[in-house]
Amino acid sequence: MSPIQTARIMDGTSLAKRIVDEAAAKAAEISRRTGTRPCLATVLVGEDPASATYVRMKRARCAKAGIKSRHIGLPATTTTAELIDTLAGLSSDSEVHGILLQHPCGPHIDERAAFEAIAPEKDVDGVTMHSFAAMSFALPGFVSCTPGGIMRLLEAYDVELAGKHAVVVGRSAILGKPAGMLLLAEDATVTYCHSRTTDLSAVVREADVVVAAVGQPRLIRGEDIKPGAVVIDAGYNPGNVGDVDYDTALTRAGLITPVPGGVGPMTIAVLLTQTVQAAANQLGMQHQ
Amino acid sequence: MSPIQTARIMDGTSLAKRIVDEAAAKAAEISRRTGTRPCLATVLVGEDPASATYVRMKRARCAKAGIKSRHIGLPATTTTAELIDTLAGLSSDSEVHGILLQHPCGPHIDERAAFEAIAPEKDVDGVTMHSFAAMSFALPGFVSCTPGGIMRLLEAYDVELAGKHAVVVGRSAILGKPAGMLLLAEDATVTYCHSRTTDLSAVVREADVVVAAVGQPRLIRGEDIKPGAVVIDAGYNPGNVGDVDYDTALTRAGLITPVPGGVGPMTIAVLLTQTVQAAANQLGMQHQ
Known part of the structure; x- marks a missing residue:
């Protein structure tokens, strides 16, 4: 007899759709009231096919939500200084409200220096040092999109975080670290x-909420999930495999995100929402 | 029979003295080579006696180490805008190399806005959002002085951090949060x-390294210290009482900081070191 599924599936696709619909409605209102459509600039260095696909997908979603996008494709030979010039130009261009630098940019680029050329008020991807500190200190600002999407998912499924033990596996600057800071701001341990x-297993076994954000296929095993825990899989590995061993985790978790259809769609939804918010801020519209 | 002391005492006073001596030597070299003495500007809003004492103490230490200080005492009625003007002026004053805003500034001041008026290259107290993100991402920059002092103590006592479980009790912007980020950068869990x-006790019992940074007298009890753990007490409560119950912790810990004489002196030592480093950077001296 196979073990019984205990977990409720967190439907990121549906939630993301709802969030994108809201963003589209707000974009339409901005266009109507100001005569200007929100605009996202996308910057891509080089010809990496996966990166090009990501950017195309993001631009297509923008178009569908009534958000303009302007694409700047730079040759693979672009220097850090040239990339900074481009991003600084977009930062001071009043027709651009949000800026997305698709990354990784390649080993010859100082990515941190490039990110820092993005004005914080246009940092709708939440990659600047300012945005990270704002997330960490619960100050106004844009969040990294994937951690932001995770928090929206937890909120939508009424996951109580205060006093709960959240374990973040991974410590990247745009995923693990900000995810932990956002959870801490909600009073999780x-x-x-x-x-x-x-001893990763031992730590995960104590977790009420697990956020897997490390990029290692099926690193987190079901046997290490505390019965009833909330499992957020932000991993995306080749073959649509997450960082969590989904089939075994299903039999222990209380709530779980699938891969795909969990965190993934939320990331773009947050990007669009923040682009629209940036436009509203810059066009002087009142917060609703 | 009373329980046996297991802990070696971490002597912050001696280590701080050594660090200040190094800073003084470097300050002297800067003065000799450039004709300019490193200069720290201290800013105090209002007349709080404890704050005034802290500032006086810091300035006295500067003087002893050959660092100039310039004090700006502002009335308690100073507005956030006026304070920002003062700090922005110091940020662009080439005769000032480091800026210390003594805080708390009082409830009518937007302290975050004030901190952000300090140029990151003069933020020798490590309070800006930029400095926090730099600490978090292991980028060049100045650290918050108390967490920086803790890391120097751990290093001086050869505490291996990689793979160890460090528990930080407290999450303030200038102490708990940056301390955790610095420990994470050293590969601690x-x-x-x-x-x-x-259940704080349960978490502390798992810790190889405990950093108490919460400002609650004797919150951490000896019985919760894992035998042999490293205990860093960054609390300072009235009556020279730390956040750790020292007498009971002594019988369980492997290494422990006393209060006073542990973390406290390290904080000023790091402030002086960073002021001298800021001067070296701004006066165009090569790193040694």
Whole structure:
């Protein structure tokens, strides 16, 4: 007899659709009231096919939501200084409300220096140091899109975070670290694990909420999930495999995100929402 | 029979003295080579006696180490805008290399806005959003002085952090949060606890390194210290009482900081070191 599924599936696709619909309605209102459509600038260095696909997908979603996009494709030979010039130009261009630098940019680019050329008020992808600190200190600002999407999912499924033990596996600057800071701001007790963590299983077994954000296929096993825990899989590995072993986790978790259809669609939804919010801010519209 | 002391005492006073001596030597070299003495500007709003004492103490230490200081005392009625003007002026004053805003500034001041008026290259107290993100991402920049002092103590006592479980109790912007980020950068598995943590004792019992940074007298009890753990007490409560119950912790810990004489002196030592480093950077001296 196979073990019984205990987990309710968190439907990121439906929630993302609802959020995008709201963003589209707000974009339409902005266009109507100001005569200007929100505009996202997308910047891509080089010809990496996966990156090109991501950018195309994001632009298509923008178009569908009534958000203009302007694409700047730069040759693979672009220097950091040239990329900074481009981003600084977009930062001071009043027709652009949000800026997305598709990354990774390639090993010859100082990505941090490039990110920092994005004005915080246009940092709708939440990649600047300012945005990270704002997330960490619960100050106004844009969040990293994937952690932001995770928080929207937890909220939509009424997951109580205060006093709960949240374990974040992974510590990247745009995913693990900000996810932990956002969970901490919601009063969770937060543990950061990573490749050097001695006994990952032991830590995960104590978690009320697990956020897997490390990019290792099926690293988190069902047997380590505390019965009833909330499992958020932000991993995306080749073959649509997450960082969580989904089939075994299903039999222990209380709530779980599938891959695909969990965190993935939320990321773009947050990007669009923040682009619209940036436009509203810059066009002087009142918050609703 | 009373229980046996297991802990070695971490002597912050001696280590701080050594660090200040190094800073003084470097300050002297800067003065000799450039004709300019490193200069720290201290800014105090209002007449709070404790704050005034802290500032006086910091300036006295500067003087002893050959660092100039310039004090700006502002009336308690100073507005946030006026304070920002003062700090922005110091940020663009080439005769000032480091800026310390003594805080708390009082409830009518937007302290975050004030901190952000300090140029990151003069933020020798490590309070800006930029400095926090730099600490979090292991980028060049100045650290918050108390967390920076804690890291220097751990280093001086050869505490291996990689793979160890570090528990930070407290999540303030200038102490708990940056301390956790610095420990994470050294490859510790890091847990943030705080007032909403459900079972603090249980979490502390798992810690190889405990950083108490919450400002509650004797919150951490010896019985919760894992035998042999490293205990860093960054609390300072009335009556020279730390956040750790020192007498009981002594019988369980492997290493422990006393209060006073542990973390406290390290904080000023880091402030002086960073002021000298800021001067070296701004005066165009090569790193040694």
